[in-house]
Amino acid sequence: MSYIVSTVVEELLTVLKEDQVTTNETVRELHAKDESHHKPILPDVVVFPRSTEDVQAIVKLASQHLIPIVPFGAGSSLEGNSIPVHKGISIDFSQMNEILEISPEDLLVKVQPGVTRLQLNKELKKHGLQFTVDPGADASIGGMVATNASGTTAVHYGVMRDQVRDLEVVLADGSVIHTGNLAVKSSSGYHLNGLFVGSEGTLGCFTEITIQVYGIPEFVTAGRAVFETVDAAIDAVTVLRQAGIQIGRVELVDAFSVRQANIYKETNYEEKPTIFLEFHGNQSGMEEDVAYTKEIFEEFGCLSISFETDTASRNKLWEVRHHIAYAYTHGYPGRKMMTTDVCVPISKLAAAIRFARTQIEETGLEGGVIGHVGDGNFHAMVMFDTNSEDEVARATKFNENLVEFALSQGGTCTGEHGVGIGKSKYQQKEHGAALQVMKAIKVTLDPNNIMNPGKIFID
């Protein structure tokens, strides 16, 4: 351990309890990686704050010794967002996991950053409420704020940024600010909520998060529709969206991905492009939407379509979609998944997915496409061997080609995973001169670049 690290550890122990600070190899390994393919890097030390004051003390020490700090939530990020590329202190928020306040009348909840999505929803259910952002993984709320996470429900409820009403943030100098208030809307001052959501720990550490929640809808109908081609599926969904139908979720799973799920779950769903969708609302309104959807989908040659209303059948119906990620990882032992995350304007989605399909074939690797087709955000995936330089190169080029295509169509390199390590090399091309504005803000708020350095921006 270097002199500076041992000094910092010593000083950390003067402000935190002994069981809140560790340099244990195993613990550091757990904080060296996330769920992405990015190379693990060990932090020098891992700390477990239990209060805003703890976080302030940690940040002040780091700032004094110019040691990098990297916030760590559930470790479920997908672009290396929580990997300590310059080592330093990994701040694990798992012990700041209290639900501080639930205000049903205001549809607001205040939580500590370590609270996870499932933990929160379990508690909210008692009040007939739900937290709607669903990235799949049981991510921490802090991590979801950091990456502006979204997922299958964004088409109806919006992304993480749309839910955040206020953040308590510890800045690089150890000071504490609140970025918003409890009102539904405000035109008062600069929109710091929006700036800090998606900042990936590069501007500060979140210590309290107040987010909007929603009543659990009275009626939910889930549907699965099988199409001959991805194009037909996308066109059908686009027309449905333009008709102004309020869709709760709408997901595409391509034929190859259905096959992975069939192998993994020993099911025998038809291995063709499939649209999964969900409607919320009142009963008669939903029935009209379902009838209208069938009509439109059949116009686009839908091969089969079924709807379910009770929870058990709905879960069964969504089975394939829910198991995709596991299906791939279990289907290719020893391989990692290179997953893209571009988002394009809806009008370019069909072409983008066609392009992705040809790119997968060009890699010579196996993979498929799933998409949040209501938002134009999709994930094209290939399974590659991290030990094969050639495969790594092909998978990397594949991701690059998808990003280049998305940017050429007015889209973005990341719809929901964030920039992290993987997308920093595209920031200049995507944002142009605006990247200088982002950097200027970063330098203003974190002059010594100690807040999650090496993320979003290339050092």
Place this chain on the structure above:
Amino acid sequence: MSYIVSTVVEELLTVLKEDQVTTNETVRELHAKDESHHKPILPDVVVFPRSTEDVQAIVKLASQHLIPIVPFGAGSSLEGNSIPVHKGISIDFSQMNEILEISPEDLLVKVQPGVTRLQLNKELKKHGLQFTVDPGADASIGGMVATNASGTTAVHYGVMRDQVRDLEVVLADGSVIHTGNLAVKSSSGYHLNGLFVGSEGTLGCFTEITIQVYGIPEFVTAGRAVFETVDAAIDAVTVLRQAGIQIGRVELVDAFSVRQANIYKETNYEEKPTIFLEFHGNQSGMEEDVAYTKEIFEEFGCLSISFETDTASRNKLWEVRHHIAYAYTHGYPGRKMMTTDVCVPISKLAAAIRFARTQIEETGLEGGVIGHVGDGNFHAMVMFDTNSEDEVARATKFNENLVEFALSQGGTCTGEHGVGIGKSKYQQKEHGAALQVMKAIKVTLDPNNIMNPGKIFID
């Protein structure tokens, strides 16, 4: 004319055409004020850019001579947002009023900042589309972005910030950036869209604006419900909201305001607290919502409730609400309106409006309350004589008391009008340490403080 001003005018004439630059007294007077009670201040010169290049040239000159620039849209702001408190150049965007692109498939439209709300909707109607933000006045889109405007439809479609997908902005140094992209969602880099929306011209000038639009709903039902007390009306609406009913608009007009409208329009609507509301969606869904609404409202002692579906009857039904502002100004010739704009958490709304009512009485001035009650944002208004120091003082104190109350309840000093001149004195109290972060961003992007100086921040 001071030497520096005449120099700037001379140089402006070298980069703009003669008819784009004027020091004409009458024209300067038109750019000295907005629709608020704030004292007019004449700009030194008014310019009419026709392109991004024109704006860049103007900003570069201003930056070189350290002359303030103040963007001017339709002049309909309500907190002196476009008043040139330090004189300088008023940039009138009325000649940058082109609708540049309409993309029905992506539900996007790209406009120049001088395009007005009604101009845009007239054009969109041809495509079956609508721009949803409705602040009442025929504001310019640029001005609506600058103040993060909202209005009666925010409860359903969100505020201006929710609509903005990309902005072309000329910064203080004359450089041009784009703050976003055309995708529905993005986790790429800092959220500059959110930062620039609501920045009131203090960070840059908008030259192109890409916003989300929506299909005109197939069915719309409008309703008017009369209650005995404001409390009963608010409670009824709150329960309706918690039931998860999708409301298109929901507005409160208090008894005194109904009376003003009756006098102005020679109508005889019952002079009691009235809720105006609107539902969008499919027919059967709406019918169920209407039935449910009647049920809930009657539980809260609703005295009468009526619904209309065809456009003519709907407009007639909304008549009272639409004429409030004019009713007051016509009802009190020679007086100005002091209107508050606080927004509080929904759970505090009834108490806040009760407080507002008592505050109006304490002023000894005449006034009433209207509110976007679905958002917790309301306007309490008193009519005062700007020539009476005593009345000005009472009206000002009244506004102050409302703001103090809202802040004590976790609300904000401005829900939709922006900070401008009128709310800058509350920024420290509302934002605390976060105000220093806002100032740091301002200084970073506008080191010489030439962009609409004296707004949001106290110099």
